[in-house]
Amino acid sequence: MTFDTMWESILDVGREAATGGYRRFAWNDADMTLREWFTGCAAERGMDVEEDRNGNLWAWWLPEGWQGEPRDAFVTGSHLDSVPDGGAYDGPLGVVSAFAAVDIVRARGIAPTRPVAVTAFSDEEGARFGVACVGSQLSTGAVTPQRALGLRDADGITLAEALTRNARDPRHLGPDPTLTDRVGVYVELHVEQGRTLDLVDRPMAVASAIWPHGRWLFRFTGEANHAGATRLVDRHDPMLAFASSVHSARQAAELHEAVATFGKLRVLPNGANAIPSEILAWLDARAADEPTLDALVARIAAEAREHAARDGIGLDIEAESITPIVEFPPGPRDRVTRALTRLGEIPILPTQAGHDAGILSAVVPTAMLFVRNPTGVSHSPAEFATPEDCRFGAGALADVMAEWVSAQRRLKQ
Template sequence: MKSFDSMWASILDVGRAAASGGYRRFAWNDADMTLREWFTGEATARGMSVEEDRNGNLWAWWLPDGWVGDPRDAFVTGSHLDSVPDGGAYDGPLGVVSAFAAIDIVRERGITLTRPVAVTAFSDEEGARFGVACVGSQLTTGALTPERALKLRDAEGISLAEALTSSGRNPAHLGADPTLVDRVGVYVELHVEQGRGLDLVDQPIAVASSIWPHGRWLFNFTGEANHAGATRLVDRRDPMLAFASSVHTARGAAAVHDAVATFGKVRVLPNGANAIPSEVMAWLDARAADEQTLSALVEAISAEARTNAERDGIGLDIVAESISPIVEFPDDTRRRLQTALGHLGDIPVLPTAAGHDAGVLSAKVPTAMLFVRNPTGVSHSPVEFAEAIDCHRGAEALADVMADYVAE
């Protein structure tokens, strides 16, 4: 598939870290800006008009001949272009590249549009820079307020407001999109599978059934900085001990609840090899099949952390930074995708524990997801992978779904 392959090759080196081979495509950094220019170039090459909405999300429009007025009831597809630190190539960009490739396929079939089509690239989906996921789609749906968003800061202390200003955007524009429901008839996001469900059943494509509820919690352990050599053990107020215990607790509690829990991001002050820490900030990512289980899981981890903190004479503050409820993709939308792909045989229907913009948008508009096989099951890593033939199959499947929605 020539158009897919050429697009994919053109972005492979953008934001790639030489040391790890992974990507550092963070919101509003140089790599992100380069990919935004790439998006605009691909859209323009196809005669599509491009807009950046008030929240930094990109929209490329393909309108039916003779269309008058603003787009409405559109078939929208796409994903995001940013990455986690040292992430893989496929998470996000696969959906955007496949969306443009699907348009090429539909055009090659000579299909006449009956409704608008849009390709989107949502801003800051991973939350790698400012700590909150799906910033662009959350702002657009009103799930995240501009007031909270603008106060977010990255590891260098730069606020989102400052980052937007530096990139030539106006922070005052952030806010919910009142036209979203009218413009979007359905949003279908294609994504590399972040797990091995498809590999285990030897299938290249799946339709999503749901997204597990999930969230991020900041555990702020506070103690007392002191000399690592001269301070007696009995005189220490070391927050690292309670944090370390919490890491083990999270793993055990997740197993008990048939869920997942991870402390994957940590900041230590003063972060000296010969100093007892004064503060350990640790972010818990927790996910479960239902909201009751998620709540019980986080409470179990929190209770044990509080007990350990009290034992060690340190402070502990736990703040829920973001919580996303379960998303059940609409049955009728999911069945329509399965019908459109019926010629491929039985299409697996799988849940996912990974968050997506489709999950955020589902609160406002009909949404669905397609997954492309990941033979390793590894994601958020440089070794994330999908076979070229499966990527092509994914673009073809997306084109089949697009055609079902827009064909005359």
């Protein structure tokens, strides 16, 4: 299949007709369909597929005559899951481009002198169980199997139960001891989550860094009561403190030149004629450096506690996940840039969004490429990249792959 046919073949998987967005959550039906699609793409290219102990998919293209386990591989890919009602490009663009790059390198008559792998990491978005990059975090040891298996979705189903329902053994989860030996470099292509490339009129960029970021659960606890029969002075309504905290978070983010978002909310008992007993609200906060992020979250938490105290309600705050700053190493980054010399000047940009490449950077060399998003919108059905830019990105990834794996040996014409 070509890039275009691969891309078109998954456009309907997990798509919600009402919104046009995608609901490809970890281990749901859409995710399982995409896993089968991945296996099919690999089979068409004669690539062997393995699903590792943490549910991450690997399709291997080994040099002719290679014996034993892969080592020092050029690895590229991304993820296939989405946020609720997310766009088509975040994640799948990197996987489709990786298979397309294999095709382009082969069409150029290049045979790899080191292993090549196309990957799809499991549950990057964390939309179902609340923690992002679960597959890569488990593999690198950044999150423990015990914590991961206890994560629950909105229906109370644990990750352990979801794995079991899909014929996976949850006892297998844990750090991958072969990761550092098998992966020589991981290069992830991703749609840009922002409009910088559109504004400078360039189709592609190389990543310099990922902002530190995290998710915090704010639990506002009040008293359920009748919305009509309860006097205002007798109420302990957690919604008020929550609403004030949302406004305070915006002001704090502006002060720190950062970003802060309460984007996920659960209200109990969630009745139109009932004062809530509890508000569960998840804060996503990101900043250019770790001291700024710490100061931002501390200010938001302090002001939330003031709002809660004023309204006579309780507040507990729990850090669910915190990812430190990632500065992509200059070695791989410079090598990627050199491989793209024929394309002209390539911008070097930081990103505010988290990625599996950021998690893997703690244990293996990593780099990232971004493809222009003219809308600047991400995590939304409006997310977009033109077909021309997508093909350009796949070709650029092929240039990087070819430089990394070709050496002197080429296929016979």
